[in-house]
Amino acid sequence: FTHSRSSPSCSSSVQLWTLPLPFLSKPRDFSVPNSSWGPEMMRLYEHYNSQCEVEMEGGGKREGLWRKLPSYNRILKYATGGVYLSKIIQSKARLFTRNIREPGAAFEYVLFANSEEQKCVGIFQAGHLLEGPPGHVHGGAIATMIDTVTGTHASMLSGPVMTANLNINYRSPIPLGSTVLLESCLDKKEGRKIIITCKVMSTDGSKVHTETTALFLSINVCHLLERA
Numbered sequence: 420f421t422h423s424r425s426s427p428s429c430s431s432s433v434q435l436w437t438l439p440l441p442f443l444s445k446p447r448d449f450s451v452p453n454s455s456w457g458p459e460m461m462r463l464y465e466h467y468n469s470q471c472e473v474e475m476e477g478g479g480k481r482e483g484l485w486r487k488l489p490s491y492n493r494i495l496k497y498a499t500g501g502v503y504l505s506k507i508i509q510s511k512a513r514l515f516t517r518n519i520r521e522p523g524a525a526f527e528y529v530l531f532a533n534s535e536e537q538k539c540v541g542i543f544q545a546g547h548l549l550e551g552p553p554g555h556v557h558g559g560a561i562a563t564m565i566d567t568v569t570g571t572h573a574s575m576l577s578g579p580v581m582t583a584n585l586n587i588n589y590r591s592p593i594p595l596g597s598t599v600l601l602e603s604c605l606d607k608k609e610g611r612k613i614i615i616t617c618k619v620m621s622t623d624g625s626k627v628h629t630e631t632t633a634l635f636l637s638i639n640v641c642h643l644l645e646r647a
Protein backbone atom coordinates (compact mmCIF):
# COMPACT_ATOMS: atom_id res chain seq x y z
CA PHE A 420 0.00 0.00 0.00
CA THR A 421 2.87 2.33 -0.58
CA HIS A 422 1.81 3.07 -4.15
CA SER A 423 -1.10 5.31 -5.07
CA ARG A 424 -3.15 5.47 -8.28
CA SER A 425 -4.70 8.83 -8.98
CA SER A 426 -8.44 9.14 -9.39
CA PRO A 427 -10.49 12.25 -10.20
CA SER A 428 -13.03 11.52 -7.46
CA CYS A 429 -10.72 10.61 -4.61
CA SER A 430 -7.14 11.71 -4.16
CA SER A 431 -5.07 9.02 -2.46
CA SER A 432 -1.85 11.01 -2.52
CA VAL A 433 -1.72 11.55 1.23
CA GLN A 434 1.90 11.89 2.33
CA LEU A 435 3.41 10.38 5.43
CA TRP A 436 4.00 13.82 6.98
CA THR A 437 0.25 14.38 7.21
CA LEU A 438 -0.17 11.44 9.57
CA PRO A 439 -0.70 12.20 13.26
CA LEU A 440 2.11 11.25 15.63
CA PRO A 441 0.83 7.83 16.81
CA PHE A 442 1.06 6.57 13.22
CA LEU A 443 4.69 7.63 12.97
CA SER A 444 5.97 5.50 15.85
CA LYS A 445 7.84 2.46 14.62
CA PRO A 446 5.51 -0.55 14.60
CA ARG A 447 6.63 -3.93 15.91
CA ASP A 448 7.84 -6.33 13.24
CA PHE A 449 6.40 -9.76 14.06
CA SER A 450 8.37 -11.69 11.43
CA VAL A 451 11.44 -12.21 13.56
CA PRO A 452 12.37 -15.38 15.44
CA ASN A 453 10.69 -16.06 18.77
CA SER A 454 10.92 -18.95 21.24
CA SER A 455 8.10 -20.87 19.51
CA TRP A 456 10.01 -21.21 16.23
CA GLY A 457 11.10 -24.80 15.70
CA PRO A 458 14.35 -25.97 14.06
CA GLU A 459 12.87 -26.13 10.52
CA MET A 460 11.39 -22.62 10.78
CA MET A 461 14.77 -21.32 12.01
CA ARG A 462 16.72 -23.21 9.36
CA LEU A 463 14.68 -21.80 6.48
CA TYR A 464 14.62 -18.30 8.01
CA GLU A 465 18.41 -18.34 8.26
CA HIS A 466 18.74 -19.76 4.75
CA TYR A 467 16.87 -16.81 3.18
CA ASN A 468 18.01 -14.20 5.69
CA SER A 469 21.65 -15.01 4.93
CA GLN A 470 20.96 -14.14 1.28
CA CYS A 471 19.65 -10.65 2.10
CA GLU A 472 23.18 -9.29 2.47
CA VAL A 473 26.33 -10.39 0.68
CA GLU A 474 29.81 -9.91 2.13
CA MET A 475 32.21 -8.19 -0.27
CA GLU A 476 35.91 -8.87 -0.58
CA GLY A 477 36.88 -5.62 1.13
CA GLY A 478 34.84 -6.57 4.18
CA GLY A 479 31.79 -4.43 3.43
CA LYS A 480 28.31 -5.69 2.69
CA ARG A 481 25.90 -5.11 -0.19
CA GLU A 482 22.25 -6.03 -0.74
CA GLY A 483 21.67 -9.63 -1.74
CA LEU A 484 19.07 -11.22 -4.00
CA TRP A 485 16.48 -11.59 -1.25
CA ARG A 486 14.80 -9.04 1.01
CA LYS A 487 13.01 -9.83 4.25
CA LEU A 488 9.58 -8.20 4.40
CA PRO A 489 8.50 -6.81 7.78
CA SER A 490 5.07 -7.85 9.08
CA TYR A 491 2.84 -5.79 11.35
CA ASN A 492 -0.47 -6.50 13.03
CA ARG A 493 -2.17 -3.30 11.85
CA ILE A 494 -0.59 -2.97 8.45
CA LEU A 495 -2.89 -0.34 6.90
CA LYS A 496 -2.49 2.18 9.72
CA TYR A 497 1.23 2.48 9.06
CA ALA A 498 0.91 2.83 5.30
CA THR A 499 0.97 5.97 3.22
CA GLY A 500 -2.65 7.08 3.04
CA GLY A 501 -3.29 6.07 6.63
CA VAL A 502 -5.48 9.12 7.26
CA TYR A 503 -7.94 8.07 4.57
CA LEU A 504 -7.76 4.42 5.50
CA SER A 505 -8.25 5.11 9.20
CA LYS A 506 -11.86 6.03 8.32
CA ILE A 507 -12.56 2.38 7.62
CA ILE A 508 -10.38 0.82 10.27
CA GLN A 509 -11.94 0.19 13.64
CA SER A 510 -9.62 0.83 16.56
CA LYS A 511 -9.68 -2.81 17.66
CA ALA A 512 -9.00 -4.14 14.16
CA ARG A 513 -5.94 -6.33 13.71
CA LEU A 514 -4.50 -8.11 10.72
CA PHE A 515 -6.13 -11.57 10.76
CA THR A 516 -2.85 -13.48 10.62
CA ARG A 517 -1.32 -11.54 13.54
CA ASN A 518 -4.22 -11.41 15.98
CA ILE A 519 -3.32 -14.28 18.33
CA ARG A 520 -0.91 -13.03 20.96
CA GLU A 521 0.45 -16.38 22.18
CA PRO A 522 3.64 -17.08 20.20
CA GLY A 523 3.36 -20.25 18.13
CA ALA A 524 -0.39 -20.75 18.70
CA ALA A 525 -1.53 -19.79 15.20
CA PHE A 526 0.41 -18.36 12.23
CA GLU A 527 4.15 -17.90 12.72
CA TYR A 528 5.57 -16.66 9.44
CA VAL A 529 8.10 -14.63 7.58
CA LEU A 530 8.14 -13.53 3.93
CA PHE A 531 11.10 -12.88 1.65
CA ALA A 532 11.02 -11.28 -1.80
CA ASN A 533 13.36 -11.67 -4.75
CA SER A 534 12.63 -8.83 -7.15
CA GLU A 535 15.12 -10.01 -9.80
CA GLU A 536 13.30 -13.33 -10.18
CA GLN A 537 9.88 -11.78 -9.37
CA LYS A 538 9.41 -14.38 -6.66
CA CYS A 539 8.23 -14.37 -3.07
CA VAL A 540 8.55 -17.08 -0.46
CA GLY A 541 6.74 -17.54 2.83
CA ILE A 542 7.91 -19.76 5.68
CA PHE A 543 4.94 -20.72 7.87
CA GLN A 544 4.74 -22.71 11.08
CA ALA A 545 1.12 -23.74 11.73
CA GLY A 546 0.18 -23.74 15.43
CA HIS A 547 -2.38 -25.76 17.39
CA LEU A 548 -5.22 -23.23 16.94
CA LEU A 549 -5.27 -23.91 13.19
CA GLU A 550 -6.55 -27.47 13.37
CA GLY A 551 -8.97 -28.76 10.75
CA PRO A 552 -8.92 -32.53 10.25
CA PRO A 553 -7.56 -34.10 13.48
CA GLY A 554 -3.84 -33.43 13.75
CA HIS A 555 -3.73 -31.44 10.52
CA VAL A 556 -4.07 -27.85 9.34
CA HIS A 557 -7.49 -26.43 8.38
CA GLY A 558 -7.95 -25.80 4.65
CA GLY A 559 -9.04 -22.23 5.32
CA ALA A 560 -5.86 -21.60 7.29
CA ILE A 561 -3.86 -22.95 4.34
CA ALA A 562 -5.80 -20.61 2.02
CA THR A 563 -4.92 -17.76 4.37
CA MET A 564 -1.22 -18.58 4.10
CA ILE A 565 -1.49 -18.64 0.30
CA ASP A 566 -3.46 -15.38 0.19
CA THR A 567 -0.89 -13.72 2.46
CA VAL A 568 2.11 -14.66 0.33
CA THR A 569 0.51 -14.16 -3.10
CA GLY A 570 -1.33 -11.00 -1.97
CA THR A 571 1.86 -9.44 -0.66
CA HIS A 572 3.66 -10.50 -3.85
CA ALA A 573 0.93 -8.96 -6.05
CA SER A 574 0.94 -5.71 -4.07
CA MET A 575 4.72 -5.49 -4.40
CA LEU A 576 4.31 -5.81 -8.17
CA SER A 577 1.28 -3.54 -8.63
CA GLY A 578 0.49 -1.52 -5.50
CA PRO A 579 -2.90 -1.94 -3.79
CA VAL A 580 -4.72 -5.13 -4.88
CA MET A 581 -7.69 -7.27 -3.90
CA THR A 582 -7.89 -11.02 -4.23
CA ALA A 583 -10.45 -11.84 -6.95
CA ASN A 584 -9.89 -15.60 -7.18
CA LEU A 585 -7.91 -18.33 -5.43
CA ASN A 586 -8.00 -21.68 -7.20
CA ILE A 587 -6.46 -24.15 -4.74
CA ASN A 588 -5.77 -27.84 -5.28
CA TYR A 589 -5.16 -29.56 -1.96
CA ARG A 590 -2.81 -32.49 -2.67
CA SER A 591 -1.65 -33.71 0.75
CA PRO A 592 -2.54 -32.71 4.34
CA ILE A 593 -0.20 -30.59 6.45
CA PRO A 594 0.57 -31.96 9.94
CA LEU A 595 -0.30 -29.47 12.67
CA GLY A 596 2.81 -27.83 14.13
CA SER A 597 4.89 -28.40 11.01
CA THR A 598 6.70 -25.81 8.95
CA VAL A 599 5.94 -25.36 5.25
CA LEU A 600 7.50 -23.35 2.45
CA LEU A 601 5.29 -21.32 0.10
CA GLU A 602 6.73 -20.27 -3.26
CA SER A 603 4.89 -17.55 -5.17
CA CYS A 604 5.78 -16.81 -8.82
CA LEU A 605 4.42 -14.19 -11.20
CA ASP A 606 2.66 -15.88 -14.09
CA LYS A 607 1.48 -12.79 -15.96
CA LYS A 608 0.23 -9.23 -15.70
CA GLU A 609 -2.58 -8.13 -18.01
CA GLY A 610 -3.77 -4.58 -17.39
CA ARG A 611 -5.16 -4.55 -13.84
CA LYS A 612 -4.96 -8.34 -13.53
CA ILE A 613 -2.04 -10.05 -11.82
CA ILE A 614 -1.93 -13.83 -12.07
CA ILE A 615 0.30 -15.63 -9.61
CA THR A 616 1.03 -19.31 -9.03
CA CYS A 617 1.90 -20.65 -5.61
CA LYS A 618 3.01 -24.02 -4.22
CA VAL A 619 2.92 -25.05 -0.57
CA MET A 620 5.67 -27.60 0.02
CA SER A 621 7.32 -29.51 2.82
CA THR A 622 10.53 -27.83 3.94
CA ASP A 623 12.77 -30.29 2.05
CA GLY A 624 10.69 -29.81 -1.11
CA SER A 625 9.86 -33.53 -1.32
CA LYS A 626 6.09 -33.14 -0.83
CA VAL A 627 3.67 -30.73 -2.53
CA HIS A 628 0.77 -29.91 -0.19
CA THR A 629 -1.15 -27.51 -2.45
CA GLU A 630 -0.96 -25.90 -5.89
CA THR A 631 -2.71 -22.59 -6.51
CA THR A 632 -3.43 -20.10 -9.23
CA ALA A 633 -4.41 -16.71 -7.82
CA LEU A 634 -5.95 -13.69 -9.54
CA PHE A 635 -5.52 -10.22 -8.08
CA LEU A 636 -6.93 -6.95 -9.39
CA SER A 637 -5.17 -3.68 -8.75
CA ILE A 638 -7.45 -1.16 -7.14
CA ASN A 639 -7.44 2.44 -6.09
CA VAL A 640 -7.66 2.58 -2.27
CA CYS A 641 -10.91 4.53 -2.84
CA HIS A 642 -12.40 1.16 -3.84
CA LEU A 643 -12.33 0.31 -0.12
CA LEU A 644 -13.78 3.66 0.96
CA GLU A 645 -16.73 3.36 -1.42
CA ARG A 646 -17.78 0.21 0.41
CA ALA A 647 -17.31 1.62 3.93
Ligand SMILES: CCCCCCCCCCCC(=O)SCCNC(=O)CCNC(=O)[C@H](O)C(C)(C)COP(=O)(O)OP(=O)(O)OC[C@H]1O[C@@H](n2cnc3c(N)ncnc32)[C@H](O)[C@@H]1OP(=O)(O)O
Nearest residue numbers: 420494566567570571574575581582583584612634636638
Ligand atom coordinates in the same frame (compact mmCIF):
# COMPACT_ATOMS: atom_id res chain seq x y z
C1 LIG B 1 3.00 -4.67 1.43
C2 LIG B 1 1.54 -4.65 1.75
C3 LIG B 1 1.07 -6.01 1.89
C4 LIG B 1 -0.33 -6.22 2.18
C5 LIG B 1 -0.49 -7.61 2.63
C6 LIG B 1 -1.79 -8.16 2.47
C7 LIG B 1 -1.73 -9.62 2.41
C8 LIG B 1 -3.05 -10.23 2.45
C9 LIG B 1 -3.76 -10.06 1.17
C10 LIG B 1 -5.19 -10.27 1.44
C11 LIG B 1 -5.99 -9.81 0.26
C12 LIG B 1 -7.41 -10.13 0.52
O1 LIG B 1 -7.74 -11.05 1.22
S1 LIG B 1 -8.54 -9.17 -0.22
C13 LIG B 1 -10.05 -9.70 0.51
C14 LIG B 1 -10.77 -10.74 -0.31
N1 LIG B 1 -11.19 -10.18 -1.59
C15 LIG B 1 -12.28 -9.43 -1.69
O2 LIG B 1 -13.01 -9.20 -0.74
C16 LIG B 1 -12.54 -8.90 -3.07
C17 LIG B 1 -14.01 -8.67 -3.33
N2 LIG B 1 -14.18 -8.32 -4.75
C18 LIG B 1 -14.01 -7.07 -5.17
O3 LIG B 1 -13.80 -6.13 -4.36
C19 LIG B 1 -14.11 -6.84 -6.64
O4 LIG B 1 -14.86 -7.89 -7.23
C20 LIG B 1 -12.72 -6.77 -7.34
C21 LIG B 1 -11.88 -5.62 -6.77
C22 LIG B 1 -11.93 -8.08 -7.14
C23 LIG B 1 -12.96 -6.58 -8.82
O5 LIG B 1 -13.86 -5.52 -8.98
P1 LIG B 1 -13.61 -4.37 -10.06
O6 LIG B 1 -12.38 -3.62 -9.70
O7 LIG B 1 -14.88 -3.60 -10.16
O8 LIG B 1 -13.27 -5.15 -11.36
P2 LIG B 1 -14.28 -5.79 -12.46
O9 LIG B 1 -14.66 -4.69 -13.40
O10 LIG B 1 -15.36 -6.58 -11.79
O11 LIG B 1 -13.31 -6.80 -13.19
C24 LIG B 1 -12.16 -6.36 -13.90
C25 LIG B 1 -11.70 -7.52 -14.74
O12 LIG B 1 -11.33 -8.63 -13.89
C26 LIG B 1 -12.17 -9.78 -14.16
N3 LIG B 1 -12.54 -10.43 -12.90
C27 LIG B 1 -12.99 -9.85 -11.76
N4 LIG B 1 -13.20 -10.75 -10.79
C28 LIG B 1 -12.86 -11.95 -11.33
C29 LIG B 1 -12.87 -13.30 -10.84
N5 LIG B 1 -13.22 -13.58 -9.58
N6 LIG B 1 -12.45 -14.27 -11.67
C30 LIG B 1 -12.06 -14.00 -12.95
N7 LIG B 1 -12.02 -12.75 -13.47
C31 LIG B 1 -12.44 -11.73 -12.70
C32 LIG B 1 -13.40 -9.20 -14.88
O13 LIG B 1 -14.02 -10.17 -15.71
C33 LIG B 1 -12.78 -8.08 -15.68
O14 LIG B 1 -12.11 -8.64 -16.79
P3 LIG B 1 -12.04 -7.91 -18.23
O15 LIG B 1 -13.45 -7.79 -18.71
O16 LIG B 1 -11.38 -6.57 -17.97
O17 LIG B 1 -11.18 -8.83 -19.04
